[in-house]
Amino acid sequence: MNNINSNIESPPEQREELLSALKARFEKNMNRHKGLEWAKVQAKLETNTEKLWSLNEMERTGGEPDVVGQDRTTGEYIFYDCSAESPKGRRSVCYDRKALESRKEHKPDNSAIDMAAAMGIEILTEEQYRELQKLGNFDTKTSSWVETPASIRKLGGALFCDRRYDTVFLYHNGAESYYTARGFRGSLRV
Structure with a gap:
């Protein structure tokens, strides 16, 4: 999906804050993504800044996004909103x-x-x-x-x-x- 705001790039400190929150959530909920490594997820995120922007929007609106799997064909990591209640x-x-x-x-x-x-x-x-x-x-x-x-x-x-x-x-x-x-x-x- 093309993000209409793909030209928007988060400031570096905001990206670091988001990556830190995502890493903490990833490590706290290993049952959601057995066999996946955070370092590989982070490397993929750092090369896809428009996706980081979308993840930040998910986070900002209360979604608590987390990795729930990986597409074995494309290698893409799949994030879902994992907040306890609807964001x-x-x-x-x-x-x-x-x-x-x-x-x-x-x-x-x-x-x-x-x-x-x-x-x-x-x-x-x-x-x-x-x-x-x-x-x-x-x-x-x-x-x-x-x-x-x-x-x-x-x-x-x-x-x-x-x-x-x-x-x-x-x-x-x-x-x-x-x-x-x-x-x-x-x-x-x-």
Whole structure:
């Protein structure tokens, strides 16, 4: 995905602060990325400054991004938002631009799809969301929009997930709806 802000480069001290936070999270949660080494992840990050900018946006909005795997074909490291609850800085958003524009009043400030695009990340799919849930208990008090199939979106709906009763649930809602406890989780490949 092309980041619309790819020309923005974080100041060196901000990059160092982010790398330090990512390293600490990586080392604290080794169960999320067994067999991977931080030094290799960091080397890849340092050569992809636009991806660092996106990771910083994930961090700034409360996502607590962490490595959850590596694509063995491309060698890319895969980051997901791993905050316990849906990222605080990305809640109270409807699903997409069309949903936002369809609201006559009480419009949210943004949509999940637009925010993700501006950050240079992608919203998790249902499959990715379920993969994340194998690494811990996420969204036990909140919920997160997930990528919605075009056939459902065409009819006005959108999908979201959460974890309740030790089970991951997939639900639907009108795409224009928004709630203080619903945000979205993103993924980034580096």
